Amino acid sequence: MPLRFILAALWLTFASTTGALSDPARWAAEWPRTDFTTTSLTDWDEIRSGGPPRDGIPALSDPAFWPVTSETRLAAREPVIALELDGSPPRAYPLRYLTWHEIVNDRIGGVPVAVTFCPLCNSAITFDRRTAQGTLVFGVSGKLRHSDMVMYDRQTESWWQQARGEAIVGALTGTRLETLPSWVESWAVFRARNPDGLVMEEPAFPRAYGRNPYQGYDRSAWPFLYSGERPPHGIEPLARVVRVGDRAWPLARLRAAGEISEDGITLSWRAGLASALDSGQIAKGREVGMIRVRDGAGRDLSHDLMFAFAFHAFWPEGRWMLDGVTD
Incomplete structure (x- = not known):
């Protein structure tokens, strides 16, 4: 069984014997900068721990890329998130990396983006990180809502629902991120369509990239x-x-x-x-x-x-x- 599932099972056992853990007061030590008085939630019990703590799943920022012609690790049918913005070489973000990191903070030309993947919802969405409050950098909170990843921004530590691209807890509650067209396709298709494209290099983390920790x-x-x-x-x-x-x-x-x-x-x-x-x-x-x-x-x-x-x-x-x- 994947480690995340084991940790979450232990959490559920603990919660059943100590009472509800979906109480903002219990999170204050871990989230001292989050404004829990401002939220769009009507039921705090919708928020659950996914197992790993805050940043236990490490989001990436400014990853390295190299030409598609240099890539030898990826198999033809492996999924990648394709992102093609005008004026910049197309980029591929392999799910073999996103499965372990879930968020990539990147910049393509002048556009700061967050490429996200929530394995538990199979949700792959790319956001523009610019808001009226400034450009944000996102991390993985370790929390889930309806089994979907709750992201947080490092500027205000507001919590964001990945599936909707909307802040649900904290100072930025109600703020929506603009979504950018991206799609999941095979490495072979991306490479053939974009011979001058770029692909994200393997991150420098001790992870079993290419293995699926959510088998079945x-x-x-x-x-x-x-x-x-x-x-x-x-x-x-x-x-x-x-x-x-x-x-x-x-x-x-x-x-x-x-x-x-x-x-x-x-x-x-x-x-x-x-x-x-x-x-x-x-x-x-x-x-x-x-x-x-x-x-x-x-x-x-x-x-x-x-x-x-x-x-x-x-x-x-x-x-x-x-x-x-x-x-």
Whole structure:
């Protein structure tokens, strides 16, 4: 069993014998600069420890990159987050690294970005780190809400919900981050499309990069540390969905169709991508396929390929884009 799951199980045992730990007063020593009097939460019990403490999962800042032609570690089907901003060489962020670090604070041209991946929600989102309050640098709080990573900014130590890109606790509560179009695709596809592109180098941390510490997770019957509702329409909690805004297309529907054009956008699916949350080695994960989402002019749109339970938890009134029916 992955270490994170073991630590969280121990935490749950401790919590059951000592009372609720979702009390801001208990967190003051660890978070002395966080303003717990300002929050959008209505129930503190939604916040849980994921096992590791604050920065126990170390976010990265200003990582090194090298040409795609120099990369030899990545297998063809390994997933990478592709980020292509005008005026700068395209960059690939391998999930073999994001699985262990979850956040990469980077700068592409003049744009400060946070490339994020929450394995427990399969949520890979890229944010612009600029806000009206200044440019932020993000870390991993060690907390979860609805099984989704709670990030924090190092400037005010406000807490942020990764799935929504919104501050939920602290001085910046209610502030939203702008999302940037990025997508998960195979290393082979990124390399072929971007022969002059860049790929993040292996971080200098003692981690088993390439190994999946969440082996078998996306075949689980129930999410880790999640106590919310099941998704509607008989959709399995850990089924993947393509979220665009407050709409969700089941990946199974898109995979069967190959391409779907509706509601003003076009979603496409192609084979060749390994799941990062299946086998013990990411490169050997089962086929899940890769997607692109574009508007009517062919421009890439911000989206997320997340688990159904997370979409339902964070967009309870969201629209489910089923076969010919929306709900």
